[in-house]
Amino acid sequence: MSGxxxxxxxxxxxAGAVSLVVTDLDGTFWHTDDHIDQAVxxxxxxxxxxxxxxxxxTGRRLASTRAPLAxxxxxPPAVVLNGALGVDLTSGERFHCSAFxxxxxxxxxxxxxxxxxxxxxxxxxxxxDVFLAPEPSTHPDHVVQLGASAGVDDLDRVGxxxxxxxxxxxxxxxxxxxxxxxxxxxxxxxHVDRSLDFPGRASFTCAPRGQSKWDGVLGYCSxxxxxxxRVLALADGPNDVELLDNAAIRLVPDVAHPAAKARAxxxxxxxxxxxxxxxxxxxx
Numbered sequence: 035m036s037g038x039x040x041x042x043x044x045x046x047x048x049a050g051a052v053s054l055v056v057t058d059l060d061g062t063f064w065h066t067d068d069h070i071d072q073a074v075x076x077x078x079x080x081x082x083x084x085x086x087x088x089x090x091x092t093g094r095r096l097a098s099t100r101a102p103l104a105x106x107x108x109x110p111p112a113v114v115l116n117g118a119l120g121v122d123l124t125s126g127e128r129f130h131c132s133a134f135x136x137x138x139x140x141x142x143x144x145x146x147x148x149x150x151x152x153x154x155x156x157x158x159x160x161x162x163d164v165f166l167a168p169e170p171s172t173h174p175d176h177v178v179q180l181g182a183s184a185g186v187d188d189l190d191r192v193g194x195x196x197x198x199x200x201x202x203x204x205x206x207x208x209x210x211x212x213x214x215x216x217x218x219x220x221x222x223x224x225h226v227d228r229s230l231d232f233p234g235r236a237s238f239t240c241a242p243r244g245q246s247k248w249d250g251v252l253g254y255c256s257x258x259x260x261x262x263x264r265v266l267a268l269a270d271g272p273n274d275v276e277l278l279d280n281a282a283i284r285l286v287p288d289v290a291h292p293a294a295k296a297r298a299x300x301x302x303x304x305x306x307x308x309x310x311x312x313x314x315x316x317x318x
Contacts, residue, residue, distance in 0.1 A: 051318045052086055053264035056251055056277065059092045059099070061270040062287060063310050067102035071308030075106055080314055089113065089254050091247040093273055095156060095163045096121060097183040113250030116241065116273050118199035119158055120250045120257075130253025131158060131197065132245050138221060139198035142240060143189050145217040146201070151210060153240070154180070155192050156200040161185065165192045173205030173232055201240040205232030214238045246276035266316060268302075270294050283316055 057063050064070045081088055090112035092099055099112050100123050109123040113130065120130030134142070139155075146153055152167035154176070159165075162185040170177060177184065192198065201222075203214060208226070215224040215238065222240050229237040247269075255262040267274075267281035270290035278284045278297040286298035287309055295301065300316060303309030 052266045053261040054087050054089060055081060055313060056089045056091050056265055056267045058269040058274055059090060059094060061305055062268050065306035070106050073308040073311040077311040077314050086317060089251065091250060091277060097163050111254060113247055115156055115200050117245045117247045117249045120253050129257040130250045132242060132249055134198045134242055136194060140193040141221050142201060142218055143193045145221060146214055149213045149217045151214050152189060153201040153203050155189060155198055158197040158199060171206060171210065172203045176204040203238045205229050205235045206238065208236040211236040211238040247274065248276045248280045268310060268313060285313060285316060
């Protein structure tokens with residue numbers, strides 16, 4: 035449902051009237067999801083008044099995207115899991131899906147099982163965001179965080195029958211995370227990083243190769259008839275590089291990751307200072 039970036043892309047900063055605002059959440063739209071600056075919410079309202087659509091593009095899963103936005107009365111369309119799935123949070127309509135094939139999902143699970151690991155499996159399912167094995171390899175506190183959005187099932191069945199979007203193990207030993215990446219090899223794209231939620235431990239993630247948030251943006255633009263050459267993007271992380279590279283206008287917080295900041299047309303104040311509201315200054 036996604037496609038290649040448009041070949042007639044305009045130079046950064048020259049988009050004219052913006053057709054779509056795409057925003058990351060953590061570190062961009064909000065500093066922490068338990069507080070969204072009122073100036074940011076006012077800016078969202080102004081966007082709506084001007085008829086400029088807003089699309090969220092985040093690494094979060096569906097439930098953890100929907101809930102904090104709903105607390106402030108927002109339910110925009112959202113691209114979740116770094117481009118895996120596009121969902122209208124109001125209607126539930128899917129406008130994009132970049133899932134593992136059944137063959138590849140099963141191959142990843144087999145590779146992890148061979149080294150004794152049972153990952154979190156992210157899915158597009160009517161009830162659950164993820165499935166877990168009875169004894170998952172992710173940190174027990176991560177299981178608690180997943181709460182009611184997680185179902186327990188036979189992962190072999192999940193790989194064969196469900197729409198699998200991604201895999202992870204959060205807050206695990208670095209050796210386990212590295213073993214997972216080594217076991218998967220070229221089957222999929224893997225990342226092993228320092229865990230932000232579990233100090234001294236690691237996080238492992240796995241997605242189909244070549245997946246990015248921009249794929250979901252293109253899916254939304256195609257679905258809604260929006261011009262993808264006039265997108266304004268706000269983002270702050272290394273997982274936003276493709277999004278920023280393809281956007282016509284790029285706003286990046288002043289505390290962003292260097293890879294994101296290097297792509298900025300305009301640097302805005304940090305999310306903690308409500309910097310997102312400066313989007314209104316760049317609509318053309």
